[in-house]
Amino acid sequence: MEKRVTFNERWLPYLLVAPQMVITIVFFFWPSAQMLFQSVVVEDAFGGNTKFVWFENFTSLLKEPAYYDSVRVTLVFSFLVAAVGLALSLLLAVMADRIIRGASAYKTILVWPYAVAPAVAGVLWGFLFNPSVGTVSWLLHGIGIDFNYVTNGNQALILIVIAAVWNQVSYNFLFFLAGLQSIPKSLIEAAAIDGAGPGRRFWDIAFPLLSPTGFFLLVVNIIYAFFGTFGVVASLTQGGPGQATNILVYKVWNDGFRGQDLGGSSAQSVILMLVVILLTVVQFRFIERRVHY
């Protein structure tokens, strides 16, 4: 899209884009270039010698079993966050869509979690599930389940899924609700006149019409689970116990800053970059398609 009417100035437009461009170049392109560079070199511990090693950082990363563990944990984690989060928020949105009285009061509470930082969400759920004083772990203990996320890897994973889903539920809910409310009432009414009950109307009309929203949210949730959940993991489990919750984005930081393995960390960053690019492209392709509907 282009404007028909434009102003003719020689220097002004450059002046106007300059701040944005300078910041983008200094804090985005420069570090990204360095990341690409560091992923193909090895530096010794004192930063003295830099040796070009082609793809050695990548091959040694791909030989590391810990990396595959992290990939597996990340995939399981993001699948659970997306699946559970989407299912719950769709259910809530469908039910909230039916409600007329009190809807705005419900909505006010349902948007809260979006405002809570992932790191703080981790703190809240860590308190509820604290092995010694947590209310939920106390209740679970009452029905014979020993919940201790500090020592049990699977339970730690469940807990970060719960915290991440909780954190993201408002976002999904608002988009599903907006999607439901944009479905033409005449369609629903026509189906009702033809004798379709609420369940039938949902599965045959609302659900297919919601699928673009659902797909969009699926991508957003995967991106969130991959990159937005650092704070949840840092507050709750720090990647442990063992490697049970060491998701890729946490591992990049952990290896780069704690482990001082710049080459390995940069190689991981480059791989993650490819993942984001892939996801973003998928998302944009899809948005383009949606415009043509």
Place this chain on the structure above:
Amino acid sequence: MVENRPWLTAFSHLVVLLGVLVIAFPIWMTFVASTHDQATMLRPPVPIWPGTHLFENYREVILNGYGGKVGSVPLAMTLFNSMVMSLGIVIGKLLISIIAAFAIVYFKFPLRMTCFWAIFVTLMLPVEVRIVPTYGVVANLGMLDSYAGLIVPLIASATATFLFRQFFLSVPDELAEAARVDGAGPMRFFFDILLPMSRTSIAALFVIQFIYGWNQYLWPLLITTKESFYTVVVTVSRQVQVTDAVPQWNLLMAMAMLAMLPPVIVVVFMQRQFVRGLVETEK
């Protein structure tokens, strides 16, 4: 509603109410914990109704931080830092992206599309992914432990630029034409016509970006080592990770409450702008 089904309506209320209770539960328990004394919070089951120590707990964390121990920072200071950081990010983002969008939409110049794509690709790489080299750049520029270091690297944002671009493209051409006929220069047009028209977009972006700025975790965690620059979210998380033998849950939870209060207030009171901003930034 299409037809009246009282049972189904009751069921809907039940489900939503249940959802609301589950979603509000962690926040409620955090609030309750912040109103009791330390001893009560160490004896399970912990109470589910508020106690009587609200004011002393909050006064303690705001003025002294977590238990006045070494390394604990008065929360008032971290709240101030968070406020500076998030307002800095919001204002910086809005400023640079509105003028960049103005240039890209209303001028034809060589490199226009280059600039557009350069801004566009920043979407592809969240700061979490390129964290190590970005840290290096900021360290080289001597911006560690400073407000500039907290704010500037985070204000380059494709989303805000796109939203403004989208909005400017929807502004009728006749307005710019009329301004030109009347002899108004581009900046006059920008300040007198475009800026007032962008108010709702600015408000929507303000809410979204304020939350984004306030809730930053990894970036401030890395670049602040001096206590005087700690932000509140990082401080709360750090304090929880340093597990004491006898944790003071009442104080920790009071800190968590304070850390989430400002963005929650913004979302609840600016709900309309918030929903608008959320839906529009994703277009």
